[in-house]
Amino acid sequence: MIIIKQTRFLSLALLLAVPFMATQVQASADSLSGVTAVNVASSVSAANTFNRNLKKDKVRNAAPPEDGIHDPANDSTHVLQPPLEAFEGFPPSDFGNYVDWVKTLDDGIIQPRWDRKDPTEEPFVMDLDIVRPVKASVPDVVFPHRQHTMWLACSNCHPAIFIPQQQANQINMSAILLGQKCGVCHGKVSFPITTKSCKKCHSKPKPADWEPPLSEATLKNPWR
Structure with a gap:
């Protein structure tokens, strides 16, 4: 009889303790869930969130x-002219x-002041196109100096962004989208990189007899 009573007592104690234990486990799980969520959120990279190109x-x-x-x-922000009105x-x-x-520049609709203090100062316009061949099948890139030097001094780009020397600048789309090279301006104060603007830079078609260049490994392969 004593053994039976002790067994019943233990069973009753366990039944009463289970809901309490379950509550504690759930509370701990909720707490850990919150910590996990915070850790996951903090581990997500935000490398490109600054980039208005994207x-x-x-x-x-x-x-x-x-x-x-x-x-x-x-308060000064509210004094600025709205773009829709200015454009x-x-x-x-x-x-x-x-x-x-x-076109706005070429048509004379706007005339950017070359010197902040001297409105009569004339810009140094350099009418020179730089062609950068692209290995892929897309058109080659043409960089027009004229459109840039109509309102930018050479020192805006050279030598900090682009070294004025042939084959001295490594440029790729990843760097541009990350705000480097052309991306220093494009996407911030000039037109962004979108699927609609590709032909603004990739404007020189490949020759009719163009073929994709062979890799170095292919050229060295004696069995090709």
């Missing part, structure tokens, strides 16, 4: 307080801020 604006040419760039808490009547484009700035 983002699509929700509103086309939003006003400065709403563009995500200017500080809306600054009215400019030749349109299909990407970026939807203005064809080269």
Whole structure:
């Protein structure tokens, strides 16, 4: 009888303890879940979040307080002219801020001041195209100095961004999208890299007899 009573007592104690233990386990699980979520969130790389090349604006040419760039808490931000008002009547484009700035310049609609203090100073325009062959089947890249030097001094790019020497600059799309080389300006203050703007740079078609270049390993292969 004593053994039976002790067994019943232990069974009753276990039944009463199980809900409490389950509650503690669930609380611990919830706590660990929160910690795990925080750890996962903090481990996600945000390397490209700064890059406006990869983002699509929700509103086309939003006003400065709403563009995500200017500080809306600054009273001076609200004094800035809205882009839609400033760009009215400019030749349109299909990407970026939807203005064809080269045509705007060529048509004389805008005349950028070359010197901040001297409005009579004339720009040093360099009419020189640099062709960069591309190994892939896409058209080769043409860099036009004229359109850039109409409102930029040479020192904006040389030598910090581009070394003015043949074959001295390694450029690829990854670097551009990460804000390097051409991406220092394009995607920030000039047209972004999108599927609509590829032909702005890749503008020289391959010759009719063009063939993909063979790799070094293929050239050394005696059995080919």
